[in-house]
Amino acid sequence: MSETISNVTVTITVNGRQRDVTCEPRKLLSDVIREELVLTGTHVGCEHGACGACTVLVDGAAVRSCLLFAAQMDGAEITTVEGIANPDGSLSDVQEAMRDNHGLQCGFCTPGFVITLTAFLRDHTDPTDDEIREAISGNLCRCTGYHGIVNAARQVCGRANGGES
Amino acid sequence: MTTTVGRYIGQSVKRREDPRLLTGHGRYVDDVQDAGTLHVAFVRSNVARGRITELDVSEARALPGVEAVYTADDLNPMIQQYWASMMGPRIEMGGESVYPPVSVLAPGDVRYVGDPIALVIATSRYIAEDAADLVVVDVEPQRPVLGLREPITNTDLVHPETDSNVSQTMPLPEIPEIEALFANAPHVVTRTFAGARATNVPMEPRGLTVHYDRYRNEMLIRAATQSVHEIKAFAARLTGVPESNVRAVADDVGGGFGQKMMVMREEAAVIMAAFKLGSSPVKWIEDRRENLMASNQARSEEGDLTFAVDAEGHIMAVKCNFFEEVGAYPPSAGATAMLAIGVFTGPYKIPIIIPGCTAVYTNTVGKSAYRGPWALETIFREQMMDHVAREIGMDPIEFRRINIIQPDDLPFKTATEMTLENITPSETLEQVVEMLDVDSFRAEQARAKAEGRLLGLGIGGYVEPSAIAFGVLNSDPAVMTMDVSGKVQVRLGTGSHGHSIETTIAQVVATHLGCDIDDVAVIQGDTATSPMGPGTGGSRTAVIAGGAAQTASIEMREKLVRIAAQLLEASPDDLEVNGGVVSVKGTPQAAIPFAQLAMTAHMAPDMLPEGMGPGLEVIARYRPPTEFTWSNATHGCVVEVDRETGMVDIKRYIVSEDCGQMINPMVVEGQIAGGVAQGIGGVLFEDMAYDSDGNPLATTFLDYLLPSAPEMPDFEYGHVESMSNTLGGYKGMGEGGAIASPPAVANAINDALAQIGVPALTRFPFGPSQIIDAINAG
Incomplete structure (x- = not known):
């Protein structure tokens, strides 16, 4: 029961800023990001690691924040979707490619896709279509049929849209 | 084919919604975290049907942090009225719509797995769930009522308050002359088709925060809803709080696909609980397990179809008898097939239709709208077109060509007395045939077969009754105001949940008012600022709210022109409007910007034309000229079926659609793509199965399989733009992608399998195991 468990304090760097967070040890990283850090761009879509909406960068790697406890994160460097835009606020x-290619509609899954693609395209400058689709296979979108998202990735790689590889 | 009207309509304008959503600055219901908010967790039944023999909440109530634990006895007796605006009052109130019995928490017995039994309110969701675990529930299980046909005669009842499990029925008539026609027809083909139970799965689950302040007798609701006005009206009826004292707000909403249109039982329970509590905001955010287990579902439907066809391939008559389950507590319990029957003839000249339908309650989660609620007519009919063609030895495309409505046939009165007009089914069919290059495909198919590979091609077509405009859906409002600086706000009764309305309506307004798009703000989703409208659903917003915005824009423009005419001492007929400036035609230096006209209207009313009052406001409402605005499309699909694994690879997917005047082609194509993906999922992957004890078997994303990126193709589009008879020429197209894709995919799979003599599958899903079983049996 909650009242019998003592809280833990961890130090996390979030979007470049160091933060001390005190929370229950059972509290999910996703909930701490949303409630304690009030970064509500990280969305919770399934809480079982299947939809990818809660994806954040932890020490550069795209991970599902609903499958981690904040208590595990002491010393970690975390980037949420709020930390992706350029310093001047531009996309x-x-x-920008997601916007150009209508890669989002309702926008709920979008932060997860932005994080996943940011990490993938940082490490893969010239992926094939199959590699792009595989890279986002752990993120679910119910609105777009993925076509606009795949086209966005193609645009970032400097490729024409819609082509078969 | 795209036509452009003015500077904005017809252009793929980038969405103004995107910057906030891409950077994590959207505001979904769970993102609003007001201090003092309490959190709800439900205790749910894990038995499909049974009597509650013990319910002890004392330990849960004693847990620190728990504010309240409510059961049926606390909330059900307080309910004043329980009915949906779209369906109207209950039969016992003098209305015509069928509803299940009223309860927000299980009243002594449970009626499906997931049935809410108790509602816990605590200072955090974690504590609420801890407390829910402490509620002691004992249920004596009873044999559940399951299936689509068996419950018709089953004397075990889902609802003891009713005398039958049948919620609505229209028996298939037997007419001697028709029977004789079928007996003597050259070809008679009979098939039974079945859908797979599916669920909408918006990526944002349901959720709401309700704050009832008993000292003000006011209620504020923040909800993930497609219609703020519906949840406002519903909450007022439920609780007896005057509707004028209820405010509902929806900022960003993460999808709905019909699931957030009607108020569902848990939402009603949270409203009642907050009303009883009378103080703090009470928040419930559905988790995914709840969404998959207990949020309303659809597509558990079957159809018995018989087609009589003459020697040349003309359809002479059809019989269609539909069966569906509505679960235990649907938002309304009427048969979806009633609407489906009305449009069953689709794009074909079918002179006689003999329809029947039966809907039954079962001990499963309730049925609700899912993108194209009446889609069973197209899903079954379009598969039937291929089955009939195959049986009478005709190419499915040729069979469609022989029966399809041609331009010369319009306006066409269907066998169900609907008048189809301004549609292009034969044009979209031919466009798809051309884009597919069918002759080349057949050659490729033969080559592939020689290599041992199975390719298949499928077509699906429909005519959609978009923008339904009767009852509370009859019209949409737009309130336009221009402020002193000459910028406009347009307030709508819509509920965008992914629909790009902030962008597309701004395109309509900027075009028809004659100003820059950045000078137009679109406001929706708050009953305090938005006029009463039925929300967004049923492929209505572009057509009806677009018509309202257009009406308001034209009226505002006329008003501005009259003021300018007065100030310029010119005739209104000699003026033109461009870029937020009214000028004399041919004399551009004689011009007045909107800001100056607005300043005159707001601050110098004595300078206005005779009879014109001060200020700049327009209240408009648009009601389409007909109850349906018909849109249409044809889908074409090429698949490869792996005969070893049963896996289906979609090689090409083509949509030719006619949604009239496109406002934003990028948005149109996005809506199509998303709908098609859902339709593909409904054939290949998604199956909300129940076992024989009434247990749902797909309550995680590892069991309920959504399409993911690797399974989806690049979509190809063709557009035919024929204007509707509505103000802007628009036609609704939000649902069509999901309506025609299931039969297109199914037909392609069966086309592939037919090459090796496998009898055509008729029951969704067509997953790998079903396909392998069919291959092995064939």
Whole structure:
């Protein structure tokens, strides 16, 4: 029961800023990001690691924040979707490409796709279509049929849209 | 084919919604975290049907942090009225719509797995769930009522308050002359088709925060809803709080696909609980397990179809008898097939239709709208077109060509007395045939077969009754105001949940008012600022709210022109409007910007034309000229079926659609793509199965399989733009992608399998195991 468990304090760097967070040890990283850090761009779509909406970067790697406890994160560097745009507030290449290609409709899954694609395209400059689709296979979108999202990735890689590879 | 009207309509304008959503600055219901908010967790039944023999909440109530634990006895007796605006009052109130019995928490017995039994309110969701675990529930299980046909005669009842499990029925008539026609027809083909139970799965689950302040007798609701006005009206009826004292707000909403149109039982329970509590905001955010287990579902439907066809391939008559389950507590319990029957003839000249339908309650989660609620007519009919063609030895495309409505046939009165007009089914069919290059495909198919590979081609077509305009859906409002600076706000009764309305309506307004799009703000989703409208659903917003925005824009423009005419001492007929400036035609230096006209209207009313009052407001409402605005499309699909694994690879997917005047082609194509993906999922992957004890078997995303990126193709589009008879020429197209894709995919799979003599599958899903079983049996 909650009242019998003592809280833990961890130090996390979030979007470049160091934060001390005190929370129950059972509290999910996704909930701490949303409630304690009030970064509500990280969305919770399934809480079982299947939909990818809660994806954040932890030490550069795209991970599902609903499958981690905040208590595990002491010393970690976390980037949420709020930390992706350029410092002047303009959209990043991935974000701009998502907009150009109608890669989002309702926008709920979008932060997860932005994070996943940001990490993938950082590490893969010339992926095939199959590699792009595989890279986002752990993120679910119910609105777009993925076509606009795949086209966005193609645009970031400097490729024409819609082509078969 | 795209036509452009003015500067904005017809252009793929980038969405103004996107910057906030791409950067994590959307505001979904769970993103609003007001201090003092309490959190709800439900205790749910894990038995499909049974009597509650013990319910002890004392330990849960004693847990620190728990504010309240409510059961049926606390909330059900307080309910004043329980009915949906779209369906109207209950039969016992003098209305015509069928509803299940009223309860927001299980009243002594449970009626499906997931049935809410108790509602816990605590200071955090974690504590609420801890407390829910402490509620002691004992249920004596009873044999559940399951299936689509068996419940018709089953004397075990889902609802003891009713005398039958049948919620609505229209028996298939037997007419001697028709029977004789079928007996003597050259070809008679009979098939039974079945859908797979599916669920909408918006990526944002349901959720709401309700704050009832008993000292003000006011209620504020923040909800993930497609219609703020519906949840406002519903909450007022439920609780007896005057509707004028209820405000509902929806900021960003993460999808709905019909699931957030009607108020569902848990939402009603949270409203009642907050009303009883009378103080703090009460928040419930559905988790995914709840969404898959207990949020309303659809497509558990079957159809018995018989087609009589003459020697040349003309359809002479059809019989269609539909069966569907509505679960235990649907938002309304009428048969979806009633609407489906009305449009069953689709794009074909079918002179006689003999329809029947039966809907039954079962011990499963309730049925509700899912993108194209009446889609069973197209899903079954379009598969039937291929079955009939195959049986009478005709190419399915040729069979469609022989029966399809041609331009010369319009306006066409269907066998169900609907008048189809301004549609292009034969044009979209031919466009798809051309884009598919069918002759080349057949050659490729033969080559592939020689290599041991199975390719298949499928077609699906429909005519959609978009923008339904009767009852509370009859019209949409637009309130336009221009402020002193000459910028406009347009307030709508819509509920965008992914529909790009902030962008597309701004395109309509900027075009028809004659100003820059950045000078137009679109406001929706708050009953305090938005006029009463039925929300967004049923492929209505572009057509009806677009018509309202257009009406308001034209009226505002006329008003501005009259003021300018007065100030310029010119005739209104000699003026033109462009870029937010009214000028004399041919004399551009004689011009007045909107800001100056607005300043005159607001601050110098004595300078206005005779009879014109001060200020700049327009209240408009648009009601389409007909109850349906018909849109249409043809889908074409090429698949490869792996005969070893049963896996289906979609090689090409083509949509030719006619949604009239396109406002934003990018948005149109996005709507199509998303709908098609859902339709593909409904054939290949998605199956909300129940076992024989009434247990749902797909309550995680590892069991309920949504399409993911690797399974989806690049979509190809063709557009035919024929204007509707509505103000802007628009036609609704939000649902069509999901309506025609299931039969197109099914037909392609069966076309592939037919090459090796496998009898055509008729029951969704067509998953790998079903396909392998069919291959092995064939």
